[in-house]
Amino acid sequence: ATDEYYGFSHPENWKREAAEDGTVILQSPDGKAYVRVDILLTDLFSFTGKEEEDATFVKAVMESFAGEGTGNTQPTLLLDGTYELITAGELKGFRAPGTWRPTGDPALLDVFTGGGSMVSFTMVGNPAIELEDTLISGLRITDRTAETENGMIKWESEKISLYYPETFRMMSLGRNGGVIFTDASGAPSTINVMTSELKDKEYSDVYGLAAMKKVLEQTGSGLDENMKVAEINGRHVIVAEGIYDGMPVANYLLGQGKT
DSSP states (O other), rough: OOOSEEOOOOOOOEEEOOOSSOOOEEEOSSSSSSEEEEEEOOOOOOOOOOOHHHHHHHHHHHHHHHHOOTTTTTOOOEEEEEOOOEEEETTEEEEEEEEEEETEEEEEEEEEEEEEEEEEEEEEEHHTTHHHHHHHHHHEOOOOOOOOETTEEEEESOOOOEEEEEEEEOOOOOOOOOOOETTTSSSSEEEEOOOOOOOOOOOOOOHHHHHHHHHHHHTTTTTGGGGGEEEETTTTEEEEEETTEEEEEEEOOOTTTTT
């Protein structure tokens, strides 16, 4: 299985389904075991293979995978809390055993970072766990590391491209263009970029004003009162700036065609 972001090997007789966000599900021929493979585009951190440097990030990732439960529900992946640092070629990562709560089957989580991405394998059932060497031996992660130019880094997706400051770290929310940039220098600053596809119409200032007003009314920030159309670098942009919850906030909305 391979695409422009990553690739890995698996038996031909395992059924494979791929989602638009890059997630791949492999199912054993008898349907009793499966592997879920996910990719997250992020440069928040990168495993080094050194215990003292990786421990904090490993535990944070383990908590995120075992934190699916909310309220009175329990997470489906129950990790036992132990892990082992492993490699896949030049890629560094870790292995964490556990149990798949809905069925009681043994489970194994393998996670690797490289090239500005993180790939995870969630293996459920012994037949899936036995595929570990096959899955990771052929793992390839496309290097998406961009060069810095004048203190800025270029971010590209299928829908958009933009530049962000090199002091920020990136985490994609999906391969359709949603992405968060967070200042890694310690200042509380975040850039949240989302895109959407317009099915029934093309973008216009009128549509942009209505869309921005709806979003701001949902936040209850009161910034919809400051909303206006401005021109930035020759583009018409819907702008709403102000103070919300004690922090300066700026909202921008622009479009082209059906995006």
